[in-house]
Amino acid sequence: MRITCCGKISPILFLGITLLFLPAGLFSQSPDSKIHDDAGLFSQSQREALEKRAQALAAETAVDFVIVTTNTTGAKTSMAFADDFFDDNHFGIGSSRDGMLLLFNMQEREIWISTHALALDYFKDSDIEVLLDKVFVPLQNASYEGAAEEFLINAAAHIKAKKAAEGPATVTEVDPLIKLWDYAGLLSEEQKAELSVRLLEVTDKYSADCAVLTLTSTGGKSMTAFARDIFFDSGYGIGPDRDGILLLVKMQPDGNWNLELYISGAIQYDINNEHADSLLRVIGREMEREDYYAALGSFIEYTHTTIRYHRATGLEWLKLRLTPELVGRSLLYGCGLALLIVLIMFFVQRRRSSAAPSVQAYMDQYNINFTVRTDTLTGTHTTRTPIPKPQPSSGYSSSYSSDDHRSSSGVSSSSSSRSSGGSYSSGTSSHRSSSGSTHGGGGRKF
Missing domain, CATH: 3.10.310.50 (Diaminopimelate Epimerase; Chain A, domain 1)
Incomplete structure (x- = not known):
């Protein structure tokens, strides 16, 4: 019996071996699916229930909710993996891609929440901490489904409250x-x-x-x-x-x-x-x-x-409504009165002009002579004293x-x-992902 060894590895076998060592997050996922359970933390029925809940809340809030579980993030941190997973798979609703993602990193035993666009605006650092507290309670009992449910319910409730406080959309x-x-x-x-x-x-x-x-x-x-x-x-x-x-x-x-x-x-x-x-x-x-x-x-x-x-x-007369008839009569009376005043002034001025003596006759009668004297400017001296600028005041300010x-x-x-005066601070930390998008968020070990 002769055994022949091939000197080349089959391309299919090589590809299969390579796939085993690549992190699941590197593969493109459908943005239509919101639950990506690569670590196998959920049962089939749990995945379907979470998917239904995430889709419904996204429709209510116009904000995308994504949940990802993974056993490895490669060489990436939880923050970088979550941000890139969101960006690379084109999650988010609308042109600004409003959305947020919850990552279960089983390799590091860490959860991470990534926010983008509108979700970034709505969730301050303190809000992220509150949301992590909610998620962490069932997580301590290894209830991953419960943790995911807490994330969806509380994140959506927070967004609804923020939108309601903003006032009417139109x-x-x-x-x-x-x-x-x-x-x-x-x-x-x-x-x-x-x-x-x-x-x-x-x-x-x-x-x-x-x-x-x-x-x-x-x-x-x-x-x-x-x-x-x-x-x-x-x-x-x-x-x-x-x-x-x-x-x-x-x-x-x-x-x-x-x-x-x-x-x-x-x-x-x-x-x-x-x-x-x-x-x-x-x-x-x-x-x-x-x-x-x-x-x-x-x-x-x-x-x-x-x-x-x-x-x-x-x-009450100040509230009189101006009608075309009233405007017309007012203009007519005004023009007539103005013409009368002009005529009176004309005749008065004409009468004064005919009776007034000439200036030259007056000067000849009283021997009045005028001489002109011109002064020559030889120099100037100016003293300047700077006026200190007032320092800006802080606190209460008003504009009218x-x-x-x-x-x-x-x-x-x-x-x-x-x-009212005072400085504005949003209290939200943000960073840029590898694709250049701005994200916020936070995480915690479990």
Whole structure:
């Protein structure tokens, strides 16, 4: 019997041996599947249940949720492996690829959460730690399915809360029949009910909308632009001139705040720029004490008192609507009066000119002579003393805008604003993956 040994290894055999030593994360995975259990931690039924849950939560939040288990990450850290797995397999929803990934690294006995785009914005470092605490509880009992469930449920709940606090996705989502929208969560249910009734009372009494909106984000718009859009696009304002007033309160993550007062139509005559500035100062004092109920109550009371006083003083004529007939008559009367004044001045001046003696005759009569003297400048001496620039102050700052402007609808309106001071810190650490994408996240050994 003769045995012949081949001097070459079969290409198929070589490929099979090579595949055994490559980390599972290097192979492209379908972005349609959210559960990638390369370490075999889940049963078939568990994978199907987790897949269904991840898909449903992604549809609700517009944020991708991915779970990956692996026995090896090659030479990569858990952070690098998780970030690259997310990027290389094109996970994430929308053009910005909003999403987050939970990695079970069985090689290092470590879990890692990677966040990207919107998830990175929503999860501060402290939020990641809270989420890791939730995931870690079932993990201590080797319940990998329970840990994955905790990740999906709590991550989605956090994102929903953040989106709700940001306010409406579009300004048309606000119902103008409702006068109080507390997206920032500053009030209790009882406080919201009481303030809503008071806002409706002011609205009905003066036939002008009186509304309040609190939120944590204006979607990149300025406070003035957002207030204007929310007022007009949502249908606030009563009558042809859209009479009304809107208080916009924006809460920042560091506890600071911004106020914007938007006034439209005839209410501008009742609450002028000086009144608006005073009103913002009153609200600001309560905001500094973090008494948000009192702040919004002061807005309602000040608005009611100012409008009532103004209209009780007999200044209703200021709200007279300009009609074409009124404008025409006013121009006609004005032109006639101007012509009359010009004629009177002409005849008076002509009479004075004929009676006045000439200057030369006056000088000859009294022997008056004028001489001209010219001084020559020989030099100058200037002393300069520098004025020290004032040092910038820290803490409370405010800005006001008193210029009238017109919205896209052509209705006259005005706006004033006030802000609390302080620096902004998002409290989120970020880094770049090997593909250049920005990620956040954190991990923990188990």
